[in-house]
Amino acid sequence: MKVAIAMLKDTQVELLQELVELHDNKAPYLTEPWTQVETTRYTDPQRFAQERERLFLARPLIAAHVSELPGPGCYKTLELVGKPLLLVRDESGTARCFINVCRHRGAQLVGEPSGCKHRFSCPYHAWTWNSSGNLIGVPHEKTGFPELDRQAYRLTEVAVEERAGWIWVRLSGAGEIDVAAHLGELDGEFERIGAASHVVFDSTVRELNCNWKILVEGGLEAYHFRVAHRDTIAPLFLDNLSSYQCLGQHMRSVLPRSTLPELAGAPSADWDINKHANLLYSLMPGSQFLVQEDHFVWIQGIPIAPDLTLTRLSTMIPAAANTPEEQSYWRRNHDLTMYTLDEDFELGESIQRGLDSGANPHLNFGRFEGALARFNAAVDEAIA
Numbered sequence: 001m002k003v004a005i006a007m008l009k010d011t012q013v014e015l016l017q018e019l020v021e022l023h024d025n026k027a028p029y030l031t032e033p034w035t036q037v038e039t040t041r042y043t044d045p046q047r048f049a050q051e052r053e054r055l056f057l058a059r060p061l062i063a064a065h066v067s068e069l070p071g072p073g074c075y076k077t078l079e080l081v082g083k084p085l086l087l088v089r090d091e092s093g094t095a096r097c098f099i100n101v102c103r104h105r106g107a108q109l110v111g112e113p114s115g116c117k118h119r120f121s122c123p124y125h126a127w128t129w130n131s132s133g134n135l136i137g138v139p140h141e142k143t144g145f146p147e148l149d150r151q152a153y154r155l156t157e158v159a160v161e162e163r164a165g166w167i168w169v170r171l172s173g174a175g176e177i178d179v180a181a182h183l184g185e186l187d188g189e190f191e192r193i194g195a196a197s198h199v200v201f202d203s204t205v206r207e208l209n210c211n212w213k214i215l216v217e218g219g220l221e222a223y224h225f226r227v228a229h230r231d232t233i234a235p236l237f238l239d240n241l242s243s244y245q246c247l248g249q250h251m252r253s254v255l256p257r258s259t260l261p262e263l264a265g266a267p268s269a270d271w272d273i274n275k276h277a278n279l280l281y282s283l284m285p286g287s288q289f290l291v292q293e294d295h296f297v298w299i300q301g302i303p304i305a306p307d308l309t310l311t312r313l314s315t316m317i318p319a320a321a322n323t324p325e326e327q328s329y330w331r332r333n334h335d336l337t338m339y340t341l342d343e344d345f346e347l348g349e350s351i352q353r354g355l356d357s358g359a360n361p362h363l364n365f366g367r368f369e370g371a372l373a374r375f376n377a378a379v380d381e382a383i384a
């Protein structure tokens with residue numbers, strides 16, 4: 001079953017052409033000068049606080065895939081950037097997001113990870129809200145809370161928007177969330193990944209002892225494939241060949257597979273990027289979407305401390321291919337992705353452990369690691 005990204009044909013040919021030429025010339029993709037970044041950008045608590053506040057709290061973040069709230073009353077609880085959240089579809093089918101905290105004396109309102117109901121009753125004294133966030137029940141209200149203004153005790157609401165198959169939230173600031181503006185020039189192409197017609201096959205969560213940026217950087221170059229992934233995916237890719245394009249604050253990386261040279265003899269009208277490259281979309285701040293031939297992987301890094309990141313990896317498969325016969329195929333895919341990323345994660349943690357050693361005042365990005373320089377520049381711009 002092949003459901004591949006419908007990228008515009010001209011863009012596909014342009015991206016592949018560039019890589020075919022580089023491969024023919026035995027040259028890597030060089031767009032930036034050799035640069036250095038200060039080691040403290042991965043350890044400094046003040047910088048971390050700025051990134052948390054100005055990137056993760058102020059920008060739209062994906063809280064769930066639409067299939068996780070399939071109908072009215074379906075809910076999911078999660079913690080995002082330190083905020084306990086209750087995502088729920090109200091009776092009219094609108095996705096809403098509330099802080100998962102009781103408005104009486106602050107107990108956690110919903111404990112289950114997911115379910116389906118329209119009334120949420122606090123486990124402490126049973127104040128109760130409906131799925132629109134309205135307070136609908138207060139035991140002994142007349143004697144204990146005379147003239148209580150129930151409207152003032154709605155659940156605390158967070159801005160939500162459904163777009164491109166995802167449920168987005170924005171955790172700080174007032175007013176509407178604007179995901180299209182956040183995606184900017186990536187908006188249409190991001191929608192064409194087709195997330196809306198996919199489902200979550202499986203998710204694996206890891207708590208990693210490293211800065212969130214180190215994890216993003218790990219996906220932005222192919223320089224390490226032959227070394228770090230020699231026993232896993234290295235044979236599937238060309239050595240140290242990848243390109244990237246900055247799309248506003250976000251980035252698209254093209255990672256050509258070892259079949260790329262086959263294109264040289266074929267008419268470009270027949271070129272299909274899904275067959276010869278993986279695409280990696282890095283969305284500011286911490287989400288990456290690895291688009292493969294017949295499915296994609298969503299990797300979300302949520303910072304907890306300068307040296308601690310919660311990472312969730314979800315294998316997203318076409319809803320139509322979620323059949324009993326295909327389960328073992330998707331399981332193998334999920335396991336291989338996890339196994340490969342664990343190789344990256346282990347290295348990410350090893351980098352973090354050495355940051356305070358005094359060995360390196362700077363880390364170095366070679367000319368074929370230009371995407372890392374651009375990513376770090378985009379972070380700096382966003383928190384300036």
Ligand code: FES
Pocket residue numbers: 102103104105106107122123124125126127
């Ligand atoms: S703390 Fe929730 S009802 Fe009292």
Ligand SMILES: [Fe+2]
Pocket residue numbers: 218219224228229344
């Ligand atoms: Fe890697």
